[in-house]
Amino acid sequence: MLAPYAMASGDSRGRRHPEPEHEYRGPFQRDRDRIIHSAAYRRLSGKMQVFTGEMGDYHRTRLTHTLEVSGLARTLARALALNEDLVEALALLHDLGHPPFGHTGEEVLDDCLAEHGGFDHNAQTLQIVEWLERRWLPKPGLNLTFEVLEGQTTRVHKSASDTRPLLEAQVVEAADSVAYDTHDADDALVLGLLSLPELLEVPLWRQAAGRVRRRFCNLADEELRRACVHELIDWQISELLRTADARLADWQVDSTTRVRECPVVVGFEEEFAQQKAELERFLFDRVYRHPLIVTIRGRVAAEISELFALLLAQPQQIAPEFFPADEPSNIARAAGNLIASQTDQGVARLLQALT
Ligand code: MG
Numbered sequence: 001m002l003a004p005y006a007m008a009s010g011d012s013r014g015r016r017h018p019e020p021e022h023e024y025r026g027p028f029q030r031d032r033d034r035i036i037h038s039a040a041y042r043r044l045s046g047k048m049q050v051f052t053g054e055m056g057d058y059h060r061t062r063l064t065h066t067l068e069v070s071g072l073a074r075t076l077a078r079a080l081a082l083n084e085d086l087v088e089a090l091a092l093l094h095d096l097g098h099p100p101f102g103h104t105g106e107e108v109l110d111d112c113l114a115e116h117g118g119f120d121h122n123a124q125t126l127q128i129v130e131w132l133e134r135r136w137l138p139k140p141g142l143n144l145t146f147e148v149l150e151g152q153t154t155r156v157h158k159s160a161s162d163t164r165p166l167l168e169a170q171v172v173e174a175a176d177s178v179a180y181d182t183h184d185a186d187d188a189l190v191l192g193l194l195s196l197p198e199l200l201e202v203p204l205w206r207q208a209a210g211r212v213r214r215r216f217c218n219l220a221d222e223e224l225r226r227a228c229v230h231e232l233i234d235w236q237i238s239e240l241l242r243t244a245d246a247r248l249a250d251w252q253v254d255s256t257t258r259v260r261e262c263p264v265v266v267g268f269e270e271e272f273a274q275q276k277a278e279l280e281r282f283l284f285d286r287v288y289r290h291p292l293i294v295t296i297r298g299r300v301a302a303e304i305s306e307l308f309a310l311l312l313a314q315p316q317q318i319a320p321e322f323f324p325a326d327e328p329s330n331i332a333r334a335a336g337n338l339i340a341s342q343t344d345q346g347v348a349r350l351l352q353a354l355t
Helices: 027-036 039-046 062-079 084-093 102-112 121-132 146-156 167-190 203-215 221-250 256-261 270-288 291-313 331-341 344-354
Strands: none
Touching: 027 084, 027 146, 039 062, 039 331, 039 344, 062 084, 062 167, 062 221, 084 146, 084 167, 102 291, 102 331, 121 146, 121 331, 146 167, 167 221, 167 270, 203 221, 203 270, 291 331, 291 344, 331 344
16 A cells, blocks of 8 residues: 555664554554654644633644644645555654743753753753653553664754655645645734734735635635635645656656655745745744734743743752753753643643742
8 A cells, every 4th residue: 555665664674672562553653642642642722832821712722733834744645655654653743742832942051051062952852751641550651662762863954864754754844834824824814913814915826825815706805815825835735746746757766765865855845935935034033023923922931931930940950850860960951841731731830839
């Protein structure tokens, strides 16, 4: 059923702590289930993507974003005959390491931990599944397969390696970009940070609206917004598949070994990528730097810094499970692990408990 360039479950290199095979679940299905049953996964529902809960309840959370990525990645995987179980595990895993309050939380923790190697949400995802999460077994971590850990590792060191990730990891990376470029604009429209006429000045949205209007005329703004979101997702996924099919044929990709040697297969062509970059610049200036968002960011940044300082002063409040085994006296790192594990509301609760 799988294409020759897909990662076959039977070819998995297994786990750090070997386990017997399961009677009816493959290795990557088991990984997906371990991720879904983890506390870090459930807490994604209480972590903001870009917008906080005080702004309304229409917008995506880190969990609904993750589920959108998983759905898009599976669509790509099925069309390319890739390993859907591996793709789903990688997608559900990909944002597990995000701290509360999105990129603001990440920037503050990165500053707080500057002398201890900084903080990066992709690296934190690996820390979570390798030791911070605990299953019913005595060993720390989720003991995931090497392929899932490797897929996440390529997100940490994006350009450091001269071999490419498996196609299963490439589709998750692409699906992540399709999801956030589309849904951040949609959320901003509904929350009133942007107007549709403003957004329609951005080439990608203008073309999407043109494609929609060729099929439906006289759409009200609300209908046009929904239709454009649908169109943008469908169009981007179709572009990715068209490009990937051509590259697979041109580069004669016929094995996972060949996947690792070739340039990225699942990506946008130059012109389309530039248009996405233009949309991202627009979102950065108009949404992520919107005065309302900047005000909220300032407040939550102060909360996280304060929490970090309080924990450094009261290290006995940090549970032993947050201390790394190789650095048992690194209070700063333990405080960072504890803060990163919190939901947005958890930060407020912890602040109240410590002051
Ligand atoms: Mg993501």
